[in-house]
Amino acid sequence: MSLTQAPVLEAGQLRLRGPEMRDFEPLAEFFADPDRAWGFGGAETRPDAWRWFASNIGHWHIHGYGYFTIEMTEGARPAGLCGIWNPEGWPEPELGWLVFAPFEGRGIAYAAALRARQWAYDALGFTTLTSNILPGNARSVALAERLGARYERTYQNVTLGEDMLFRHPGPAELDADGGMEAYA
Amino acid sequence: MTDIPVIETRRLILSAPEPADYPKFKATFTSYRARFMGGPLNDYEAWMLYAAEIGHWQIRGFGMWMIHDRETGATCGMAGGWQPAKWPEREIAWVIWPEVAGRGIALEATHAARAHFYDTMGWTGAVSYLDPRNYDSIRLAERLGCKRDPEAASVDGHDVVYRHPAPEKLKNSQIADAIELELQSHAGPIFGRREEAPA
Numbered sequence: 001m002s003l004t005q006a007p008v009l010e011a012g013q014l015r016l017r018g019p020e021m022r023d024f025e026p027l028a029e030f031f032a033d034p035d036r037a038w039g040f041g042g043a044e045t046r047p048d049a050w051r052w053f054a055s056n057i058g059h060w061h062i063h064g065y066g067y068f069t070i071e072m073t074e075g076a077r078p079a080g081l082c083g084i085w086n087p088e089g090w091p092e093p094e095l096g097w098l099v100f101a102p103f104e105g106r107g108i109a110y111a112a113a114l115r116a117r118q119w120a121y122d123a124l125g126f127t128t129l130t131s132n133i134l135p136g137n138a139r140s141v142a143l144a145e146r147l148g149a150r151y152e153r154t155y156q157n158v159t160l161g162e163d164m165l166f167r168h169p170g171p172a173e174l175d176a177d178g179g180m181e182a183y184a
Numbered sequence: 185m186t187d188i189p190v191i192e193t194r195r196l197i198l199s200a201p202e203p204a205d206y207p208k209f210k211a212t213f214t215s216y217r218a219r220f221m222g223g224p225l226n227d228y229e230a231w232m233l234y235a236a237e238i239g240h241w242q243i244r245g246f247g248m249w250m251i252h253d254r255e256t257g258a259t260c261g262m263a264g265g266w267q268p269a270k271w272p273e274r275e276i277a278w279v280i281w282p283e284v285a286g287r288g289i290a291l292e293a294t295h296a297a298r299a300h301f302y303d304t305m306g307w308t309g310a311v312s313y314l315d316p317r318n319y320d321s322i323r324l325a326e327r328l329g330c331k332r333d334p335e336a337a338s339v340d341g342h343d344v345v346y347r348h349p350a351p352e353k354l355k356n357s358q359i360a361d362a363i364e365l366e367l368q369s370h371a372g373p374i375f376g377r378r379e380e381a382p383a
Contacts, residue, residue, distance in 0.1 A: 049269075
């Protein structure tokens with residue numbers, strides 16, 4: 001059952017859809033793994049993961065956007081999360097992503113982030129987007145740069161502490177596919 | 185998505201927590217008032233909790249209503265059901281903004297929420313997890329007919345468990361009569377409104 005009013009966005013081999021209860025187990029596993037969860041603020045207990053899952057649903061109801069679940073079109077398996085995040089205390093709406101362990105290394109986060117960014121610009125009317133990345137998270141920095149985002153400043157995040165802010169190209173700078181062909 | 189029902193009582197309307205209702209929730213949860221509810225929280229934590237209140241409804245099919253004053257529409261607090269991960273049982277919970285405390289609003293709202301869970305949703309019981317130093321809430325639990333249940337599992341060992349009377353025990357009971365009398369005293373013409381009572 002859908003828990004939010006999130007749309008379904010197709011993106012080739014994957015689709016973005018609103019959170020559903022069956023996404024909770026893989027998300028709790030992700031949060032329980034300190035190696036994987038540290039870039040997202042560190043390992044969380046199962047109750048804390050549940051609380052975060054509930055907050056994401058509320059985030060959709062309050063803002064009309066939030067984290068989508070990334071789902072492989074084939075088999076409909078949850079592969080990660082990607083979306084726009086803007087709780088109180090955040091510097092600006094953020095394009096964020098995380099990929100569950102079995103789906104690493106397939107370019108899933110890139111495809112999902114590209115699609116979510118395009119949706120934020122086209123459907124929500126955003127004129128700019130940022131991504132917040134903890135110092136040392138080289139993989140996310142590489143992905144942000146591949147998406148055309150550029151480092152802007154380091155700031156103190158309300159819950160994560162020292163954090164780097166990357167700024168994405170605005171809608172006018174992107175080609176029709178939402179990509180950065182001109183920069184490639 | 186779960187449609188959140190609206191409950192009306194003599195003085196109150198209980199409805200879905202909306203984004204516009206957030207400021208007073210934040211004011212309470214970022215203050216000393218929240219010391220028995222895991223607070224005081226910072227701005228981010230308060231917002232995430234409020235978002236979780238909304239998400240809870242969608243996940244569980246029940247949750248905490250926002251309490252509004254029927255006449256002014258102003259928010260007074262929240263009451264309803266709460267069972268995030270780790271909660272051993274379904275909890276009936278309440279929180280009242282400090283500026284409207286002492287008017288029986290928590291009693292009226294919680295009594296109505298419990299009746300909804302019992303009569304409409306088929307609950308056969310519930311508990312309230314209270315901080316043992318939270319005398320206001322313990323007093324309210326007792327006015328609602330709850331009894332401390334030392335055998336029941338607590339959330340984290342720092343809370344005490346109060347068990348609500350089962351639906352059949354509550355119906356036509358002295359507890360129900362006492363609640364009715366107390367609510368009349370806050371609203372009814374016989375006793376007069378509290379603010380009109382002689383000093």
